[in-house]
Amino acid sequence: MGLSKTERKLRIRRRIRKTSTGTAQKPRLAVFRSNSEIYAQLIDDVAGTTLVAASSRDKELAKTKGSKTEVANLVGKTIAEKAKEAGIESVAFDRGGNLYHGRVKSLAEGAREAGLKF
Template sequence: MDAKVLRRQKIRYGIRRKIAGTSQKPRLSVFRSNSDIYVQLIDDVSGKTLAAASSKDKDIAAQKVTKSEQSKMVGAAIARKAVELGLTSIVFDRGGYLYHGRVKAIADGAREGGLQF
C-alpha cells in the first residue's frame, strides 16, 4: 500500500478505538472512493448494519450534479432511513478522512435530515 492509504488506516484505527455504535445510537461510517461515496449505520455491539446508502443508489446516480452535492443527497438519504427506523442520534465516523468536502457534505445532509451528532 502507498503511504497515503497507510496514513488514513492509522487515523481510522485511532478513531475506531474511541467510538462505537449501539442499537440506540449507531455509528455512521463513511467510505469515500474516487468516484463514489458510501455510508452505513452500524450497531457495533451486535455487529450488524442497520441501514446503508450510497451515491450508486438509482435516484442519486440519475442526477447529474457534483460529487459534493451527491454526498449531501446521500447524507439526506441515510437520515431518512434512520428516522424510519426510529433513530435520531448517531455517532459520526469519518473513516480517517478529513472533515472537509464530501465528508462534511454527508454530515450536513444527515443533520438537515434530522440526525443529531
C-alpha cells in the same frame, strides 16, 4: 521517511475506531469515500449488523446530476431519512480516516439538515 497517504489514513481510522462504537440506540455512521462514489452505513457494533445503508450508487441517487459534493449531500439526507424510518435519531460519526472536508463534510451536513443528531 514519513508515512504514505494510505498508511496515515489507516492510522487515523484505527484511532477513530478505538473510541467510537455503535449501539442499537446510537449507531455509528460510517462513511467510505472512493474516488467516484460515497457510501454511508449505520452500524450496530454490539450486534455486528448494518441497520441502514445509503450510497451514491442507489437507483434514485445514481440518476441525479451534479458535483460529487452535491451528491454526497443527497446521500446524507437519504441516510437520515432512512434512519428516521428505523427510529434512529442520534448517531456517532465515523469519518473513516478521511479529513472532515469536502464530500465527507457535505454528507455530514446533509444528514444534519435532515434531522440526524451527531
